[in-house]
Amino acid sequence: MVGDDPKDLAWALNQARYVARLVFISGGLGPTPDDCTRQVISRHFAAPLMPDEDVLNNIIDYFISREKPMPAWIENQALVPKGAVKLTNALGTAPGLWIKRRGSHYFFFPGVPAELQAVFEADVTRLLKDILPTRVEFKALIRTTGISEAKLWEAIDPYTRKPKLELSFLPGFGGVDLLMRGEIAESFEAAVKGIKQVVGPYIYATEERELKEVVGEMLRAEKKTIAVVESCTGGLLARLFTDVPGSSEYFLGGVVAYSNEVKIREVGVKKESIEQHGAVSAETALAMAEGIRERFVSDLGVAVTGVAGPGGGTEEKPVGLVHIALAGQRTRHGEHHRFAGDRERIREQAAAAALDLVRRYLSGILK
Amino acid sequence: MVGDDPKDLAWALNQARYVARLVFISGGLGPTPDDCTRQVISRHFAAPLMPDEDVLNNIIDYFISREKPMPAWIENQALVPKGAVKLTNALGTAPGLWIKRRGSHYFFFPGVPAELQAVFEADVTRLLKDILPTRVEFKALIRTTGISEAKLWEAIDPYTRKPKLELSFLPGFGGVDLLMRGEIAESFEAAVKGIKQVVGPYIYATEERELKEVVGEMLRAEKKTIAVVESCTGGLLARLFTDVPGSSEYFLGGVVAYSNEVKIREVGVKKESIEQHGAVSAETALAMAEGIRERFVSDLGVAVTGVAGPGGGTEEKPVGLVHIALAGQRTRHGEHHRFAGDRERIREQAAAAALDLVRRYLSGILK
Numbered sequence: 001m002v003g004d005d006p007k008d009l010a011w012a013l014n015q016a017r018y019v020a021r022l023v024f025i026s027g028g029l030g031p032t033p034d035d036c037t038r039q040v041i042s043r044h045f046a047a048p049l050m051p052d053e054d055v056l057n058n059i060i061d062y063f064i065s066r067e068k069p070m071p072a073w074i075e076n077q078a079l080v081p082k083g084a085v086k087l088t089n090a091l092g093t094a095p096g097l098w099i100k101r102r103g104s105h106y107f108f109f110p111g112v113p114a115e116l117q118a119v120f121e122a123d124v125t126r127l128l129k130d131i132l133p134t135r136v137e138f139k140a141l142i143r144t145t146g147i148s149e150a151k152l153w154e155a156i157d158p159y160t161r162k163p164k165l166e167l168s169f170l171p172g173f174g175g176v177d178l179l180m181r182g183e184i185a186e187s188f189e190a191a192v193k194g195i196k197q198v199v200g201p202y203i204y205a206t207e208e209r210e211l212k213e214v215v216g217e218m219l220r221a222e223k224k225t226i227a228v229v230e231s232c233t234g235g236l237l238a239r240l241f242t243d244v245p246g247s248s249e250y251f252l253g254g255v256v257a258y259s260n261e262v263k264i265r266e267v268g269v270k271k272e273s274i275e276q277h278g279a280v281s282a283e284t285a286l287a288m289a290e291g292i293r294e295r296f297v298s299d300l301g302v303a304v305t306g307v308a309g310p311g312g313g314t315e316e317k318p319v320g321l322v323h324i325a326l327a328g329q330r331t332r333h334g335e336h337h338r339f340a341g342d343r344e345r346i347r348e349q350a351a352a353a354a355l356d357l358v359r360r361y362l363s364g365i366l367k
Numbered sequence: 368m369v370g371d372d373p374k375d376l377a378w379a380l381n382q383a384r385y386v387a388r389l390v391f392i393s394g395g396l397g398p399t400p401d402d403c404t405r406q407v408i409s410r411h412f413a414a415p416l417m418p419d420e421d422v423l424n425n426i427i428d429y430f431i432s433r434e435k436p437m438p439a440w441i442e443n444q445a446l447v448p449k450g451a452v453k454l455t456n457a458l459g460t461a462p463g464l465w466i467k468r469r470g471s472h473y474f475f476f477p478g479v480p481a482e483l484q485a486v487f488e489a490d491v492t493r494l495l496k497d498i499l500p501t502r503v504e505f506k507a508l509i510r511t512t513g514i515s516e517a518k519l520w521e522a523i524d525p526y527t528r529k530p531k532l533e534l535s536f537l538p539g540f541g542g543v544d545l546l547m548r549g550e551i552a553e554s555f556e557a558a559v560k561g562i563k564q565v566v567g568p569y570i571y572a573t574e575e576r577e578l579k580e581v582v583g584e585m586l587r588a589e590k591k592t593i594a595v596v597e598s599c600t601g602g603l604l605a606r607l608f609t610d611v612p613g614s615s616e617y618f619l620g621g622v623v624a625y626s627n628e629v630k631i632r633e634v635g636v637k638k639e640s641i642e643q644h645g646a647v648s649a650e651t652a653l654a655m656a657e658g659i660r661e662r663f664v665s666d667l668g669v670a671v672t673g674v675a676g677p678g679g680g681t682e683e684k685p686v687g688l689v690h691i692a693l694a695g696q697r698t699r700h701g702e703h704h705r706f707a708g709d710r711e712r713i714r715e716q717a718a719a720a721a722l723d724l725v726r727r728y729l730s731g732i733l734k
Contacts, residue, residue, distance in 0.1 A: 004535060032520045032536045066705055071521055091708050112538055114712055153399045154438055168371060169399050171479055228623075234609025235602035238623040242601025245677050245710055253629040255622050256595075256605040262620040262663060266633070296629060310612050338433055341458050343612055345481055 004034040013044045013106075021104050022131070027111030029094040031074045037108060038079055045099055047081035055080065059093045084108075088122040091115045098127065105131055137181055138188040142195060144202040145175030145211060145356050152176050152199060159194025162187040173345065174211055174352035175204070201365045204356070211355050212240045218362040219250035219300075226358065227296035228254035229267050229288045231279065231305040232322060236351040252296045257288065267291035280305050280317050282325070282334045289327035289334075300361075301327040304354050306337075308346045322350040326357050326366075333357065333366055371401040380411050380473075388471050389498070394478030396461040398441045404475060405446055412466055414448035422447065426460045451475075455489040458482045465494065472498055504548055505555040509562060510572040512542030512723050519543050519566060526561025529554035540712065541578055541719035542571070568732045571723065578722050579607045585729040586617040586667075593725070594663035595621035596634050596655045598646065598672040599689060603718040619663045624655065634658035647672050647684050649701045652692035656701075660694045667728075668694040671721050673704075675713045689717040693724050693733075700724065700733055 002008040009028070016023045028037030042049045056078035063070040077094045080086060087096030089110060096119035097108040107124055109116040144152060149171045156178075160167055164183040169176055178195070182188030196203065204214050219226055230237045238254040241247055257263040260279055264271050268291035269284060277283040285303045293301025306322030313319035318338075325334040335357065339349040360366050369375040376395070383390040395404030409416045423445035430437040444461045447453060454463030456477060463486035464475040474491055476483040511519060516538045523545075527534055531550040536543055545562070549555030563570065571581050586593055597604045605621040608614055624630040627646055631638050635658035636651060644650040652670045660668025673689030680686035685705075692701040702724065706716040727733050 030536070030538075031517055032534075033524075034533075034535050062707075066707070071517055074517060091712065114540075114708065118709075150398055150438055150441060157400075166401075167399075168401055169397070171397075173481075233606075234614075234618075235605025235607075235621065235623070236609075238602025239600075239606050240602075242603075242623070242625065243711070243714075247601075248625055251601075251625055253623045253625040253633070254602060255633075256602070256609070256620045258609060258615055258618055258620040266620070266622070266662070295633070340429075340433070341481065342485075344610070345458070347610075 004028055004036060006036045006040050009037060009040040010044060013040065016106075017104070022128075023104060023106045024109065025106065026109040026116050029077070029097075029108065029110050031071075031077050031094075035076075038076070038081065041081045041084070041097070041099070041108065045081060045083070045101060047083050047099075049079040050082055051075070051078050052080040052086070053078075055086065055093070055095055062093050087119050087124065089115055089119050090122060091118045095119075096123070098123075137183055138185060139182075140180040140188075140192050141206060141208065142178040142180065142192075142203055143175060143205040143209075143211075144178065144199060145204055145352060147176065147199060147202040149176045152178070152202075155198050156195045159198060160191050162191050165191055173348040174355075175202075201360070204359055211352060211359065212244055215355050215359050215362070216241070216244040216247055216250065218359065220246075222362060224299040224362075225250050225252050226300040226302065227252045227292045227298040228302045228304075228354075229257050229263075229292040230254065230303070230351075230354075231257055231263070231288075232308040233304045233306075233347050233351045233354070234258060234308075236347055237302070237304055237354050240351055240355060252298050255292060255295075263288060267295060278317065280307055280321060280323060282323055282336065285323035285325035286327065286332055286334050289325040290332070293327045299328060300331075300358065302354050302358060303327075304350055306339075306346070306350055308343045308350070310343055320346050322346070322353070324350070324354045324357055326361055328361070331361065331366075333361065371395055371403060373403045373407050376404060376407040377411060380407065383473075384471070389495075390471060390473045391476065392473065393476040393483050396444070396463075396475065396477045398438075398444050398461075402443075405443070405448065408448045408451070408464070408466070408475065412448060412450070412468060414450050414466075416446040417449055418442070418445050419447040419453070420445075422453065422460070422462055429460050454486050454491065456482055456486050457489060458485045462486075463490070465490075504550055505552060506549075507547040507555075507559050508573060508575065509545040509547065509559075509570055510542060510576075510578075511545065511566060511569040512571055512578060512719060514543065514566060514569040516543045519545070519569075522565050523562045526565065527558050529558055532558055540715040541722075542569075568727070571726055578719060578726065579611055582722050582726050582729070583608070583611040583614055583617065585726065587613075589729060591666040591729075592617050592619050593667040593669065594619045594659045594665040595669045595671075595721075596624050596630075596659040597621065597670070597718075597721075598624055598630070598655075599675040600671045600673075600714050600718045600721070601625060601675075603714055604669070604671055604721050607718055607722060619665050622659060622662075630655060634662060645684065647674055647688060647690060649690055649692070649703065652690035653694065653699055653701050656692040656694035657699070666695060667698075667725065669721050669725060670694075671717055673706075673713070673717055675710045675717070677710055687713050689713070689720070691717070691721045691724055693728055695728070698728065698733075700728065 002012045028035045085098040092115045099106040166181045168179040241251045263269045269287040288303035289301040303325045309319030320339045323336045339346045395402045452465040459482045466473040533548045535546040602623045608618045630636045636654040655670035656668040670692045676686035687706045690703045706713045
């Protein structure tokens with residue numbers, strides 16, 4: 001990491017020169033005076049900066065379509081070093097740049113993370129496939145949720161002790177991804193088959209898809225609508241559902257029932273029930289799930305209520321205790337979890353568990 | 368980045384040996400067989416692995432408090448290379464490690480991002496302050512929202528052309544951060560003062576605080592309660608409010624009104640109004656804000672309705688158009704935005720704009 005300083009940037013480019021075949025540089029392509037990457041490239045590669053008509057037109061379109069006045073100096077962004085190939089940036093006005101020199105490839109990205117990602121996905125992934133040597137091998141991604149890294153390993157260990165087979169465990173908030181690489185078809189396939197047999201119910205995808213997308217597709221396929229009511233996750237579960245484009249087909253909406261009054265008035269939980277069992281209880285979670293289903297006239301209702309912390313925990317109901325419930329026409333299912341970590345982690349895990357409850361119900365894993 | 372391969376890891380450590388005074392290594396401290404960092408450290412530093420009683424007790428406590436059986440092999444995590452200093456990991460069972468050798472400092476972190484961050488914040492920040500040489504200089508962080516990077520630069524440029532003054536613009540979803548460093552007290556202070564004068568209404572913090580925390584503190588100080596209703600942001604705005612610990616003091620709850628039926632039935636928007644003006648309109652946004660305030664009996668009601676895309680845009684109401692509104696006892700305020708970017712970016716920007724509307728109202732910037 002170097003600062004926005006031409007000297008430091010030039011130093012970093014020089015460092016990369018003799019050791020790296022692929023060099024990725026992000027940041028400094030913006031219009032403000034601290035953005036000096038373009039100038040440094042120009043000097044380093046002895047490539048004069050030329051105004052690029054396409055980029056300039058993009059910038060002009062951007063300002064016209066947003067009805068904003070265009071500052072004159074923004075034209076700096078339209079300067080492209082001679083010999084550089086532009087890389088599509090669907091999210092911004094500054095394109096990425098690709099320069100080949102002495103067998104090395106230099107990729108320049110905008111510094112805004114979303115734009116960097118957009119440039120990478122639009123052009124660079126494809127270019128790298130041509131640039132990098134390919135090796136014939138077998139790969140599999142197995143995405144699990146609801147099982148810890150340690151338990152997962154213990155369960156699959158007997159099936160994965162094979163020659164030329166590599167396993168990587170990638171734990172995240174929502175679950176553990178298992179990345180497999182192998183060189184021998186037979187033993188690789190046997191391992192994949194064994195894993196699917198022994199931890200099948202925990203597997204939600206075997207490709208680059210997220211749990212929220214998988215659940216959304218299941219709801220769409222089953223033509224079922226859903227509504228959510230959440231306390232400790234405070235909007236996070238609804239957000240996950242609505243992250244998916246087209247979710248309005250099955251997601252009707254939700255209530256963030258942060259106070260008990262809202263649970264009672266807007267979701268129809270009985271006041272006496274909360275007083276007797278508490279807001280964080282199996283009974284309240286089920287009443288919330290049934291209440292939201294009725295109020296929103298949906299096929300399924302999901303509820304989350306728990307103690308996200310850092311305050312509010314008791315001996316009996318400690319921080320991390322989360323009740324989730326699902327209600328359908330003939331279904332009532334409740335379960336509770338003890339999640340570890342800070343407030344954010346507990347909330348993320350609780351929302352993932354609620355999503356997964358829907359997945360397990362729709363795949364027939366729940367009785 | 369190297370894989371979980373002892374040879375590659377050893378190579379990387381050797382590379383760092385002669386060139387770096389500070390070396391940060393993350394990953395490979397877990398219990399699964401692909402985790403080999405501990406063994407590589409032991410060999411590289413000729414430091415035998417010794418079982419550490421404190422770490423072992425932590426692991427045992429972890430499993431006991433979660434009422435989970437403890438696999439025998441998890442004890443691997445309790446091995447610590449001789450001479451290494453343990454670093455607190457509040458979120459997991461594997462501690463970080465700190466090793467000093469020949470004037471260089473090696474820090475080993477767990478690979479799970481949240482745990483890496485926890486270890487860094489708990490111990491490493493403090494240690495680095497002792498390790499790194501200090502330089503006397505002036506620093507300021509100015510966090511803005513609602514103004515673009517280009518506009519911000521244009522506005523503050525005349526005030527920041529000073530000797531020995533460095534400016535960095537850090538744009539994010541929620542706004543642009545301005546990082547200032549200077550070496551001359553007088554000109555530094557004049558620049559800060561000038562910036563505050565010229566873009567004051569866009570500044571929400573001058574320290575490491577997020578907009579959601581600033582707004583939460585304002586609501587708490589003013590003893591005002593709030594409820595939200597959101598369409599295109601689908602839970603994201605509620606989530607931002609409830610990210611803040613203790614938010615139940617002022618945040619009563621919200622409704623994710625994804626379908627028009629929910630807007631009508633649960634929030635009290637008039638059906639005719641939606642038919643006449645559309646779900647994405649100034650009229651509907653205001654009706655939603657007033658409706659949620661009434662239903663949830665809160666001091667303030669905030670509403671968001673827009674087109675997040677990728678589908679659903681029209682010539683008249685394109686993807687990125689978002690109406691937000693605020694209702695109070697004597698307040699009705701509505702505004703609309705045209706956000707650029709993909710679905711996620713539009714949603715993040717819309718939620719940030721709604722939060723900022725509350726900030727501007729509470730600071731008296733809105734009439």
